[in-house]
Amino acid sequence: MKSFVWIMLLHPLLALVMIQQASASPPPAYEGRRLYVSYCQLCHGTGGKGDGALAKAMKISPADLTTTVRSRSDSILTKIITGEGKPTISGRDRHNLINEAMPEWKNIFDKSQIKSLIAYLRFMSRAKHSLMGDPKVGLELYQKYCKVCHGEDGDGDGIMTNLLGIMPMDHTNSNETNSLTNAEIIKSILDGKGRFMPAWRNIISQGDVEALVSYIRLLSQ
Ligand code: HEC
Ligand code: HEC
Structure with a gap:
């Protein structure tokens, strides 16, 4: 327990990550x-x-x-x-x-x-586009790979955004996500976009990307 407190003191960033994870609740x-x-x-x-x-x-x-x-x-x-x-x-x-x-x-x-x-x-x-893959799989992948930039709730305020000085897409805005077709979202995830949206082609399989598309759509409010 003591060492845990030390880690929290020494790594404010880590503490932030842990607090973020503790408050995780699905949209x-x-x-x-x-x-x-x-x-x-x-x-x-x-x-x-x-x-x-x-x-x-x-x-x-x-x-x-x-x-x-x-x-x-x-x-x-x-x-x-x-x-x-x-x-x-x-x-x-x-x-x-x-x-x-x-x-x-x-x-x-x-x-x-x-x-x-x-x-x-x-x-x-x-909704203007249908859901594709299993959102539950999407949620797990999103937590693992995307929320550091796109934020727990998907509004684009993940902890990496201040460090990098970037503004990722706000997935909670239904007009914005509705304006993209499933194929467009898949392409952006696989090939990346701009300087800071990474290409996930070799990390996430096609089927899992489809699950992410469903989850991203469900983040909209
Ligand atoms: C056994 C079949 C059945 C199930 C199960 C069912 N519904 Fe319905 N629901 C109906 C029928 C039939 C109507 C149409 C009522 C009418 O127009 O007279 C209706 C109407 C509605 C309406 C009203 C729509 C409107 O604005 O006029 C809502 C809202 C609704 N259902 C939500 C739900 C939700 C949420 C669930 C699950 C928790 C659910 N229903 C489960 C049969 C079902
Ligand atoms: C390092 C930060 C970062 C990470 C991690 C990240 N993104 Fe992004 N994302 C961005 C930025 C920045 C943009 C805006 C890109 C632009 O429009 O220039 C963006 C844009 C997007 C878009 C909109 C693309 C479009 O066509 O407009 C989607 C969809 C998206 N990201 C999904 C994801 C998914 C899914 C993950 C996880 C697998 C992820 N992102 C991880 C930074 C990130």
């Missing part, structure tokens, strides 16, 4: 996607268009979340998902009334999970 849309895949995709479909496998079997039409969610506030979305606040929203919008088989999600998710789910619904309604 809301990433967490929301995880829950969506387990609990919602079966009806609402992979891209949120309401074409999930169960929907077809049950002959019901779940909402196309990519269009409906835009006009809804967070508080209404919370009520629809949890099934709470019945008197204030009209019958059609109440999720648990849609179908007898529909669970009341309020007993399943806590507040922060609902927030993450909403972040992912908003992500789907904005």
